[in-house]
Amino acid sequence: MQNPGHLPPALPPTHYLDNRIFTDPSIFREEQERLFSKVWQFVCHESELPNSGDFRTTQVAGKPLIVVRDESGSIRAFFNVCRHRAAEVVRSESGNARSFTCFYHHWNYGLDGSLRAVSKPEGYERACLDKAALGLVPVRTESVLGLVFTCLDPQAPALREYLGEILRPLQDPLGSVPMQVIHFHKAVVKTNWKLWQDNNSERYHSMLHAINRATQPWVLGKTSPMKLRLFPNGHSGYWSEGEAAVAYERGGYTNVTGGTLPGMRDNEMRVVNLFPDLMVNIRSNVVRIDRMIPIDEQHTMVEWRGLGVAGDDAETRELRLRHHNMFWGPAGRNLPEDLIAVESQYRAMRADAVRYSILAREEDLNPTDDANLRAYYQEWNRLMGRSASAPFEAHAQEVTL
Ligand code: FES
Ligand SMILES: [Fe+2]
Structure with a gap:
């Protein structure tokens, strides 16, 4: 008898996923090309590069990148790959440099990426090596609201256009x-x-967290002042236009209110999910940003940043950090539970005993509606040229065309 867990659910194809989009290595490779190489991706916050020469290294679509503040104060990005023989030019995660010297044969690049000097230059004279054509390969970079993004696709729209109203x-x-x-x-x-x-x-999974059940009355309630918000390009959000306040005292928390950020109410929550891999989560006085560097189909480097106001007094900074860490720190009461959930889910998913995930909740954009996930996977389908509910069928059709 066929494993019933391998039968697609009797639902519209928008309302379920084939779990092999999470486990198949060929789909992962295709995502690097068709998705991560095409969209804007957050790489860091401007405050991480305060001075000229400050740099960070990272990866986008599996390609190594340097992000640097140049001598004029602009933030630039380059592939972190030497034009000589393709070694990594910068091998530390972050730092400050006046120029970049590749460790292998000492070619030297300016902060603007230009190839300034090669070692033993006389050896290149007969071949007329053109240094001007051999700068580090630039990558598009733009910033908005202090968030630095890069995009590998020269044809992609400008960052603000890509993000649109979700910035509001x-x-x-x-x-x-x-x-x-x-x-x-x-x-x-x-x-x-x-x-x-x-x-x-x-x-929907907020009920996993004891602390969310205690402090967010809408988690177990049938309706909520919080609403999902859907935007073009797969972006979505979750916030209230009215009075949805986190009831910290019900979780036994005191001293979390204060230093409320501009435009936020005390004890307000606001979450923005940018396609494909970013979350900005704001709790009245502190911001959490999750950014991902997918390593392969089964390993993901997640970077978590907590943001506060530059120039805070010590007491306010301490308040923000305490608030951040009690939920989102490595030993917080929210984040570690999510990590346990997604790792457990993945272990079981890889067994392919149950092949489909269900995204069928329809609740008029109540927070536990799956509408934002459905919209996200519609965008995934569009970029991948596959259907997340039947990824291999779509591929078969494409190949036979
Ligand atoms: S690979 Fe960089 S100088 Fe040779
Ligand atoms: Fe969670």
């Missing part, structure tokens, strides 16, 4: 006062990157 709920809290990264941690999570984005986007 971020404008006041992130764009009115200078913000600063006040907490950073990262971990390799044993799960597919999309499952972390799903966890960050769906509110």
Whole structure:
């Protein structure tokens, strides 16, 4: 008898996923090309590069990148790959440099990426090596509200156009006062990157968290002042236009209110999920940003940043950090439970005993509606040229065309 767990559910194809989109290595490789190479992706916050020469290295679509503030104060990005023989030019995660010297044969690049000098230059004279044509390969970079993004696709629309109206709920809290990264941690999570984005986007699982059940009255209630918000390009959000306040005292918390960010109410929550891999989660006085570097289909480096206001007095900074860490720190009462959930889910999913995930909740954009996940996977389908509910059928059709 066929395993009933391999039968698609009797639902519209928009309302379920084939779990092999999370486990198949060929789909992961295709995502790097068709998705991560095409869209804008957050790489860091401007406060992480305060001075000329400050740099960070990272990866986008599996390609190594340097992001640097140049001598004129602009932020630039380049492939972190030497034009000589393709070694990594910069091998540290972050730092400050006046120029970049490749460790292998000492070619030297300026902060603007230009190839300034080669070692033993006389050896290249006969071949007339053109240094001007051999600068580090530039990558598009643009910033909005202090968030630095890169995009590998020269044809992609400008960043603000790509993000559009989803910037509105971020404008006041992130764009009115200078913000600063006040907490950073990262971990390799044993799960597919999309499952972390799903966890960050769906509110149905809030009941997993004892602390959310206690402090967010809408988690177990039937209706909620919080609403899902859907935007073009797969972006979505979750916030209230009215009075949805986190009831911290019900979780036994005191001293979390104060230093409320511009445009936020005391004890307000606001979550923005940007396609494909970013979450900005604001709790009245502190911001959490999740960014992912997918390693392969089963391992994902997640970077977590906590943001506060630059120039806070010590007491307010302490308040923000305490608030951040009690929920979202490595030993907080929210984040570690999500990590356990997505790793457990992935272990079981890889067994392929149950092949489909169900996204069938329809609740008029109540927080536990799956509408935002459905919209996200519609965008995934569009970019991938596959259907997330039948990924191999779509591929077969494409190949036979
Ligand atoms: S690979 Fe960089 S100088 Fe040779
Ligand atoms: Fe969660």
